[in-house]
Amino acid sequence: MSLNACELEIDLFCRGLRIPDEISLAGVRGISRTRAGLGSGLEVVLPTGSWLKDEVWVNVPVVEKFAAASPYRLAGGQGGGYSIVDERTSSVYPIRLPREPAWYSRHTTREIPMNRIGVLQGTYLGIYLSLVCAFWSYDPPLNCQFCTTGQNVGANEETEKALSDVVETCRAARDESGVTFVHFNGGFQGSRGIEFTLPYVRTIKDDVGLLVGVQLAPERDFRRYDQLIAAGVDHLSFCLEFLDPDCFARICPGKARVHGQQLFLDAIEYAAKRMPRGAVSGEIIAGVEPIEKTLEAIDLITSLGAFPTVCIFRPTVGSDMEDWPPPAYEDMRRVMTHLYDACRRHWIPIGAAPNIEVSIVVNPDDTALLAERTLGFYTYEAFRQAARIAAKPIFARRLRPRSSARRIA
Ligand code: SF4
Numbered sequence: 341m342s343l344n345a346c347e348l349e350i351d352l353f354c355r356g357l358r359i360p361d362e363i364s365l366a367g368v369r370g371i372s373r374t375r376a377g378l379g380s381g382l383e384v385v386l387p388t389g390s391w392l393k394d395e396v397w398v399n400v401p402v403v404e405k406f407a408a409a410s411p412y413r414l415a416g417g418q419g420g421g422y423s424i425v426d427e428r429t430s431s432v433y434p435i436r437l438p439r440e441p442a443w444y445s446r447h448t449t450r451e452i453p454m455n456r457i458g459v460l461q462g463t464y465l466g467i468y469l470s471l472v473c474a475f476w477s478y479d480p481p482l483n484c485q486f487c488t489t490g491q492n493v494g495a496n497e498e499t500e501k502a503l504s505d506v507v508e509t510c511r512a513a514r515d516e517s518g519v520t521f522v523h524f525n526g527g528f529q530g531s532r533g534i535e536f537t538l539p540y541v542r543t544i545k546d547d548v549g550l551l552v553g554v555q556l557a558p559e560r561d562f563r564r565y566d567q568l569i570a571a572g573v574d575h576l577s578f579c580l581e582f583l584d585p586d587c588f589a590r591i592c593p594g595k596a597r598v599h600g601q602q603l604f605l606d607a608i609e610y611a612a613k614r615m616p617r618g619a620v621s622g623e624i625i626a627g628v629e630p631i632e633k634t635l636e637a638i639d640l641i642t643s644l645g646a647f648p649t650v651c652i653f654r655p656t657v658g659s660d661m662e663d664w665p666p667p668a669y670e671d672m673r674r675v676m677t678h679l680y681d682a683c684r685r686h687w688i689p690i691g692a693a694p695n696i697e698v699s700i701v702v703n704p705d706d707t708a709l710l711a712e713r714t715l716g717f718y719t720y721e722a723f724r725q726a727a728r729i730a731a732k733p734i735f736a737r738r739l740r741p742r743s744s745a746r747r748i749a
Contacts, residue, residue: 412426506544576615580637
């Protein structure tokens with residue numbers, strides 16, 4: 341039996357993909373091991389054949405050990421299209437592999453290759469903005485066990501990204517790749533993370549005109565979030581990771597010691613009350629803690645007015661958890677079905693922003709493909725469609741550089 345695009349996305353996250361030696365990947369987007377390392381797979385676009393959305397983007401694990409035993413094999417290429425073959429069922433899924441943009445290898449005026457400043461993860465631009473997350477410099481380190489930021493920043497990407505490097509890379513990604521959203525993250529930076537990030541947010545909003553997201557460990561003085569909002573930030577996300585306290589303490593020792601889970605939840609609640617609905621998210625990892633806890637975390641985040649971004653656990657090469665098994669498809673399907681249902685029950689307008697397809701997680705709106713076709717489903721889909729239409733002029737305005745808007749005024 342064939343899977344729909346969201347089911348296939350989930351199964352690819354759980355099982356990975358084998359790439360036979362004879363398959364040419366010339367010209368396709370290369371594997372980029374930057375930031376926490378989650379984008380270290382092959383970027384794949386799955387057509388859905390559904391009225392709900394056209395495509396699903398997925399960064400498929402290919403270098404992790406479990407991928408070598410995957411039933412999925414990449415086929416095709418060299419002039420023809422690519423496909424993924426499921427050797428269990430002989431199902432063949434036509435796919436698209438996005439091309440590597442020309443700007444990746446161009447240099448900024450400071451002579452830094454642009455792909456050492458930021459990379460595409462789906463259709464958005466991801467930039468690790470700050471210095472290496474401070475949890476990596478404790479002795480012994482307090483880094484989250486699934487993360488490889490401490491190995492990637494300074495090796496696969498620049499340690500310090502000047503404002504000019506970031507602006508030039510954002511402009512190139514906007515003009516040549518049609519990017520609408522840049523996501524800045526920076527792990528734990530003490531009480532200086534937001535202060536460091538503010539000039540970047542202001543300049544991108546003033547001079548480039550992209551939607552801007554920021555993801556940092558929570559800071560205790562919540563008035564700093566008001567500063568970010570005043571600077572024009574469009575999206576804030578907070579990485580709670582796990583709801584189970586033991587799991588949180590064991591796998592995120594730094595966050596457990598310095599922040600505690602409640603601070604993440606309080607920050608989500610504070611930001612969600614001050615930003616438009618659908619602008620704040622709580623990030624969690626599924627496939628490590630008991631599934632019931634993940635479902636509870638999804639309910640909690642949506643009850644605070646935020647949407648959950650759920651990463652399917654990836655035992656990333658080089659991380660402390662690289663030998664852990666990936667999660668089971670059936671469990672992850674259950675989690676993603678629950679995600680849709682929780683967003684529906686709380687009227688979160690998922691998928692309203694233009695052209696934001698995140699390949700390293702299952703996008704909340706991908707999960708519509710899993711939902712049962714009930715009256716509640718159609719009512720929520722009508723609401724989402726209305727939200728998209730209502731939000732269009734708002735996003736169009738927020739995508740205009742403020743400097744040009746001021747000139748027009
Ligand atoms: S807070 Fe944890 S996940 Fe985030 S960069 Fe630091 S170690 Fe990695």
